Amino acid sequence: MPVDLKGKRFIVTGGATGIGRATAIRTAVYGARVAVFDVNDAAANETITDITESGGNARYWHVDVTDGAAVQSAVDAAVQWMDGVDVLVHLAGVLQGASVELDDFPEETWDMVVDINLRGSFLVTKNVVRHMKAKQNGTIILASSGAGVLGGSSSFAYGSSKGGVHGLTLVMQSALEKYGIRVNDILPGSVQTPLKVAQVQKTYELTGDKETYDRTMKSLVSPDAISKVIAFMASDEASVLRGSVRTA
Numbered sequence: 001m002p003v004d005l006k007g008k009r010f011i012v013t014g015g016a017t018g019i020g021r022a023t024a025i026r027t028a029v030y031g032a033r034v035a036v037f038d039v040n041d042a043a044a045n046e047t048i049t050d051i052t053e054s055g056g057n058a059r060y061w062h063v064d065v066t067d068g069a070a071v072q073s074a075v076d077a078a079v080q081w082m083d084g085v086d087v088l089v090h091l092a093g094v095l096q097g098a099s100v101e102l103d104d105f106p107e108e109t110w111d112m113v114v115d116i117n118l119r120g121s122f123l124v125t126k127n128v129v130r131h132m133k134a135k136q137n138g139t140i141i142l143a144s145s146g147a148g149v150l151g152g153s154s155s156f157a158y159g160s161s162k163g164g165v166h167g168l169t170l171v172m173q174s175a176l177e178k179y180g181i182r183v184n185d186i187l188p189g190s191v192q193t194p195l196k197v198a199q200v201q202k203t204y205e206l207t208g209d210k211e212t213y214d215r216t217m218k219s220l221v222s223p224d225a226i227s228k229v230i231a232f233m234a235s236d237e238a239s240v241l242r243g244s245v246r247t248a
């Protein structure tokens, strides 16, 4: 029995591809109205077309999550379109610098990854929380990663940014509960998305280790499987859920 999201109003960032696309589609199928934020207009518009053609309700905003003014105006427009916001699923993110040694790691790559993954999480949540506080109700799900919490990331910047997202989740959890806002993060394992496949390929180019490449590619799980977990985390059935959710 799928969870019931009828009447829920979602903002899903990173909804053009990967886990975000699967989440936007699934939550719309379960009855939510979905505002998709991304920078990949062509792919995001495909997400919207797929949702609307199957009878769902979704709309796209081009938003760079590192641009505070753009985030604020898109959040306000989406809230106006949906007449409120119940759930934020913030999945927009990048992985750059895979398998680059620390002493060679470019500062620009560090800045770009931390800016999008960590500062972007701050800017998106900051602007959504204003609306949730006004209603004393809301659910926020951020995309952290085992890379930032358990160790073993292929990229110094990526692992650090995701550790930061996990820290932001913990701070928000305790600070926002009094406003009726529930905050959790998800730590997806290895999921077959453009972000992960590019990282696996890059690592193979640098190491030439075909056996590890083949094994890793075979072990990736589908974004659709992760979207089922996120839909549950966002639902009223998960109202007592606190903390981090790990998936394969």
Ligand SMILES: NC(=O)c1ccc[n+]([C@@H]2O[C@H](COP(=O)([O-])OP(=O)(O)OC[C@H]3O[C@@H](n4cnc5c(N)ncnc54)[C@H](O)[C@@H]3O)[C@@H](O)[C@H]2O)c1
Pocket (backbone or CB within 6 Å): 013, 014, 015, 016, 017, 018, 019, 020, 037, 038, 039, 040, 063, 064, 065, 066, 090, 091, 092, 093, 094, 116, 143, 144, 145, 146, 187, 188, 189, 190, 191, 192, 193, 194, 195, 196
């Ligand atoms: N795939 C995995 O194995 C995995 C594992 C752990 C965590 N994650 C996290 O899950 C989230 C989703 O990743 P995915 O694997 O689906 O990757 P993906 O590349 O398929 O999706 C990321 C989306 O974010 C968008 N995006 C990138 N920069 C942006 C910006 N500045 N503003 C707005 N949108 C932007 C991209 O256009 C893309 O649609 C990411 O935060 C990622 O770090 C993924």
